[in-house]
Amino acid sequence: MKNMKVLIVDDAKFICELVTKIVSEAFPASTVKAAFNGEEARVLLTSEAFDIILCDWEMPKMSGLEVLKWTRAQPQYKTVPFVMVTSRGEREYVLKAIHAGVNDYLGKPFTKEQLVQKMNKVLGTAQAPDAAKQAKAAKMMEQDKEKVESISKNVPKPKGMAHLRVHDQVFKCAIKDMSLKDVLVVVKNEGKFPQVLDQAVIDIEQLSGDSVARVNGFIQMVQAAEAHINSAFINIRVTLVDDDPDKMAHLSKYIASVR
Structure with missing residues (x-):
């Protein structure tokens, strides 16, 4: 032209x-x-x-x-x-x-x-x-x-919200379960997600006056939340590596508050 x-x-x-x-x-x-x-x-x-x-x-x-x-x-x-x-x-x-x-x-x-x-x-x-x-x-x-709404109805109430940071990516996620050893979160499938063994940092949003600002770990598992190639959500398990006593005490208090 x-x-x-x-x-x-x-x-x-x-x-x-x-x-x-x-x-x-x-x-x-x-x-x-x-x-x-x-x-x-x-x-x-x-x-x-x-x-x-x-x-x-x-x-x-x-x-x-x-x-x-x-x-x-x-x-x-x-x-x-x-x-x-x-x-x-x-x-x-x-x-x-x-x-x-x-x-x-x-x-x-x-x-x-x-x-x-x-x-x-x-x-x-x-x-x-x-x-x-x-x-x-x-x-x-x-x-x-409709699919997301249907799945959401069957997903247990999250134990909190967090941001999972891997490399230069940030994933908003819901916490499904957590302990002093690992955290299981679910993220929306937008075509990009972490890889197993990637280093990760989780910023956990406070539910009360106390907050866990930052927890370090690595990606242990990445799994579709449903048995379908177009699964709307992805489960991610992060193994924690922090050994700071003060941080662990703070994390214990947080876990107790959401059990």
Whole structure:
């Protein structure tokens, strides 16, 4: 497409610079502009007309999903190609994007070839979002919701809430059981979870005036909470390695309070 106008939306400046370089080299006649959050994107989209939008999901002020929904509500952008370029590749996010009218999805990190391929795929096929795909995504989202609610009814009341930190990832979890030797937690299956033997830190949220701020350990077990490849929850057992007497005394008090 000659004289193509491309809008890149990402709160990471280096991503905007990288995508601008790739697009300018692959489509020399194009004009590329960048917005560093969803609100800036909306202002640009209102003041100018763009032929394709490459948008991140997680941004301040206005998320990529909100930008997508807003563009599809504007008559001039109902058929403009919209590609979500993001690290959020979990099923839940993909279904939400399809339901909102996204044309395609590109996961981070990506190569130059992958980005150009996605752009070529959606360019020149300007059309309204596929209503059948949107309806299917909505149905799958409802089924997932019902499944989670059904499982939740059969899950015993948690003994507390915690954050499990492994490498650079943080998992919000419910504590199913705990002792001075290990902690069994359950996390929502979002496609990413720790590996056995990974070092881990658990920050346990207080239920009373006393709190256990931090417990060190390693991942002993990772198990689907139900016998299904799409299990909505994952059980994780963390073996504790702390030998600090004061921390153990504090942990004992906490365990006694939730038994």
